[in-house]
Amino acid sequence: MPRLFAGALVALVALPLVGAPPAASPDYTITVDASTRGAEISDSMYGVFFEDINWAADGGLYAELIRNRSFEFSPADNAAYNGLTGWTVTGAASATDDEARLNERNRTYLDLNGSATSSPFATVLGDFYDFSVWARADAATRLTITLGAARQIVNVRSSGANGWAKYSGSFRATTTTDAATLKVESSGPVKLDMVSLFPRKTFKGHGLRTDLATKIAALDPGFVRFPGGCLVNTGSMYGYDAASGYPRARSYQWKDTVGPVETRATNANFWGYNQSYGLGYYEYFQFAEDIGAAPLPVVPALVTGCGQNRATDDPALLQRHIQDTLDLIEFANGPVTSTWGKLRARMGHPKPFGLSMIAVGNEENLPDAYFANYLKFRDAIKAAYPQITVIGNSGPDDQGATFDRLWQLNRDAKSDMVDEHYYNSPSWFLQNNARYNAYDRNGPKVFLGEYASQDAKFANSLAEAAYMTGLERNADVVKMASYAPLLANIDHVQWRPDLIWFDADESWGTTSYQTQKLFMNNVGDRVVPSSVTGAVVQPKPIAGRVGLSTWATAARYDDVKVTGTDGTVLFSDDFADGDANGWTSLSNRGTWAVQDGAYVQSDTAATNTMVAAATDITATDYDITLKATKTAGAEGFLIPFGIKDSDTWYWWNLGGWNNTQGAVEKASGSADAKEQLLTRPDSVVTGQTYNLTIQVRGTKVTLIRDGEVWGSFDDNKVTEPFAQVITQDGRDLIVKVVNAQDKPALTKVGLDGIKVAPTGRMTVLAGDPGEQNTRSAEPIQPVTSTVRGLGSTFTREFPANSITFLRLRRTA
Structure with a gap:
């Protein structure tokens, strides 16, 4: 009361x-x-990042209900795919690529004399669905199209010299279900392509799934970064593979994604499936406009990232991509009398989209090669469009040699903005709230294009929220930030965390979605300077068990010893007794056995095969020594230490990332939520035995390989x-x-x-x-x-x- x-x-x-x-x-x-x-x-302080990962486009934001509508799926997309993936056929049916094709980009069609039934999708009772198909036949043929209890007849005319023609219709759903199918049955031989079914209700009538687009719009984002991500700059940089006849997986190229959908290419997605490009650059620009956000496209720099390391050596190809980027700006902003502005107008948008910024490249691991290309892009863009903000990047990590080199190159070149990416544990975010306090106020501005705490619990959201207060306090340096990834189909998850999850007919926001929405809906115009006093959590010395592990590698380990600084032996195992009774598996992976006086892991397919010694090291100052030999496989060694449990540890990773990088990684409560404390280029030689030493002094660690200091770090952040x-x-x-x-x-x-x-x-x-x-x-x-x-x-x-x-x- x-x-x-x-x-x-x-x-x-x-x-x-x-x-x-x-x-x-x-x-x-x-x-x-x-x-x-x-x-x-900035009005664009917070935005969203869309990448076609986790089936986010086809079967997700793009409202098309028919999977593999143009029969273009191929082994180049996924070893399990073929032209009929997503369809059940009866009678005579084949996916065919010959001179009768719909066009040069849409090459494969269905040659049918029988029936074809799509994979399941969701419908809502009483809602309307618009159907279309491209067809050609040598003689008049009847198609019976069935959706649930609804049926339509399409009469395909004899094609004669006219070839393909488009036929359309509509259905009203007779049931609410997530197991609806579309069945196409022919009365005779017919060729079909682009079999499409769209819900009539889409976001603002522009072809995007309403619930997903509405949730994104509710964030009130200041920008939309698209189309990636790793799929932008990875894969082949060329075109069709002459040997197989299939399109290669190639870097995302915007010209493949515009114009009538039946003329657009499909491409093998970096994430292991096919992307139809029905959701293309025009749709991205339109969506950004529909939700009041600035468009931010990312174009390939022709230097691969995301675990790949290759740069083009073809100057003509590089120049073509630079010209493609200039054409992209014309497509977005040019008058209707220009070549690409005219295409935009024909697609339904005579008014320019108002593109003001563009990013070149994504997470490149070859800093000098990338930056040489970046400068060529930037110089060409600035010469033609001086008002465009051109964004470089700092590689895939929050620190390390690549990060430092790229930041130095960006500073020296006076870049407009630098794109940073990192995914770390909750503890990292709680320890790095002041990350941007020391950044140069007069240097390039920061675009935090991808970040998240590595899990989907509220603890992760709390850590992200704490970190975002630091982004806002440093709003003069950090001009834009976007959590990533944005969307995930719960049945096809390739990365987590993700902001919005969905299935065929439902969607829901994670705890981080609610956190991002709270911040994005309450940004403010400026920072009010403030400070806080109160308790913080001090770092603890690194203690715990010592371990051994591998990742897609077979290896031999021997003479594992932990010695105190006073010479006391705290643990020792030379495996001479022929057993490994003092070791337990923390991952239940790999094949471990004592062989010839060494502890051997022989499974080259297994990842994170961690085993730990029984002795808990409670000392704060000690040395770990061992011998390690790679015998086969893709990577090098993992030497865990400071092990508390299967989800809390450090490890020294030598020859990781396909034997190209080394790092010290830390897991704090989740083995999937590792943060990198140290990174550097690194590789190991198969068959060579390495003498490894890890010196621990409280929170300070020095790593020694064959008598030389490999690196050091101090995990001393509060x-x-x-x-x-x-x-x-x-x-x-x-x-x-x-x-x-x-x-x-x-x-x-x-x-x-x-x-x-x-x-x-x-x-x-x-x-x-x-x-x-x-x-x-x-x-x-x-x-x-x-x-x-x-x-x-x-x-x-x-x-x-x-x-x-x-x-x-x-x-x-």
Whole structure:
């Protein structure tokens, strides 16, 4: 019940915060510096990144319901594919590529005298679905098209000299189901291509699945980065493979994706399936416009990344791609009288799309080769379109030799902006809130194009939210940021975490979706400078068991010893007794056995075959020594240490990434959520025995190979489970607080004399850090309430494991 204090009516707010300030001393104090003007925040501070991964396009955002509608699937896409993948056929039926094809890009068609039934999809009772097919026949032929209980007849005319013709119709669904199929039955021989079925209800009528597009639009993104990602710059850089007759997997090329859909190419997707390009550059531009976001295309630099290392040596090919990029800008912005502006107009959009920025390349591992190409792209773009922002990148990691080299090259060349990518553990994000504090304020700006904490629990979202407060505090350096990936089909997951999950007829936002939405809908115009004092978590010395592991490699290990700095032997095993009783598997993978006085892992297909010694090393200063020999396989050695359990450890990775890179990686609560503490180019030689030493001194580690220091690191960063930022949004102040710990945080907020109304609005995301949003339940949802008792100074208790946005109205 309300209580009266000195004649004022004060409403007690039970959830999520206590209305009256507790008397206890605060755990944290937030202090505003009203005398200093903070950085302006860009309208495009937060956006979305779309890549066709996890079947995000065909069968996802692109609303086409027919899989392999043009019969172009091939072994170049996936070894299990052929032209009839996705179809069940009866009678005479074959996927054919000959002179009767629909066109040179859409080469394969269905030669049918019988029936063909599509793979299942979802329909909604009473909704309309539009059907079309391209057909040709030597004699008049009847097609019977069936969708559920609905049926239509299409009479295919004798083609004569006219060849292919398009036939269309519509259906009204007779049932709600996720197991609908489309059946096409012919009365005689007929050739079919582009068998299509679209729901009539699409997002703003532009061919995208309504629920997915609506969820993306609800984020209010400032930009859309597309079409990738790794699929942009990987694969063959040429065209069709003459030997097989199939199109090669080649880098994404925008001209393949525009014009009438029946004339567009298909391509083998980097992620192991086919992409139809029905969702192409025109549709990306249209979608960005529909949701009020700036388009940000990424073009291939002809230097591969994402675990591949190859650069083109063909100057003519490079020049063609540079010209293609200039043509892309003309397609987006050119007048209808220009060559590519005319195509845009013919596709239905005479008005320019207003392209203002473009990125060149993605996660290249050859920094000098990439940057030489990047400069050629940039110079050509700037000469023709000086107003376009051209974005370079810093490779695939948050640090390391490639990262440092690319940043130096970008600084020296005065690049407009640099694209950073990283996926790390929750602990990394909680330890790196100040990452951008020390960046050069006068250097290239940062585009954080891909980032996420490696899992899909609320603990990950809390860590991401804490990190985002640091992005906003550094809004003068970090101009844009986008979580990645955006979409995942729950039946075809190739990467996690992901922001939005879906199946044939449902979609749901993860806890990170709710977090991103809260930040993206409440950005503000500028930063209000503030600081926080309170407890942080200090680093602990590296201790735990020592281990052995491999990744797609067979190896021999011998003479494993752990010695204290005083010479005390803490653990030793030379395997001379013929058994491995002191070792246990932490992964249940690989084939381990003692052979000829060494511990051998012989399975070259197994990944992360970790075994651990029984002895727990509790010392803080010690040396690990061993001998390692690669006997076969794709990579090198993994030497785990500081093992707490199967999900918490460090390992020294030598010859990783197909024997091209070395690293020290750290797992903190999830073996799938590794962060890199150190990276460098590296390889190992099959058959050569290496003498390896890991020197541990508290949090400092030195890695020695054959007597030479290979690298070192100090894992000494403090963890900050409490983070905050304050931004101004018109007349409002938005106090954003993340409490990523299992206890409430009593916090005093001092606004340095800024006067605010006594009542404000608060939105909170809170819950069990192990919780997830799933198809069956979405427990992590925002809760908004009214709070009272506010002023220039006030105290609040922020719940355990919570993200709180408190919106205050300035009164002066």
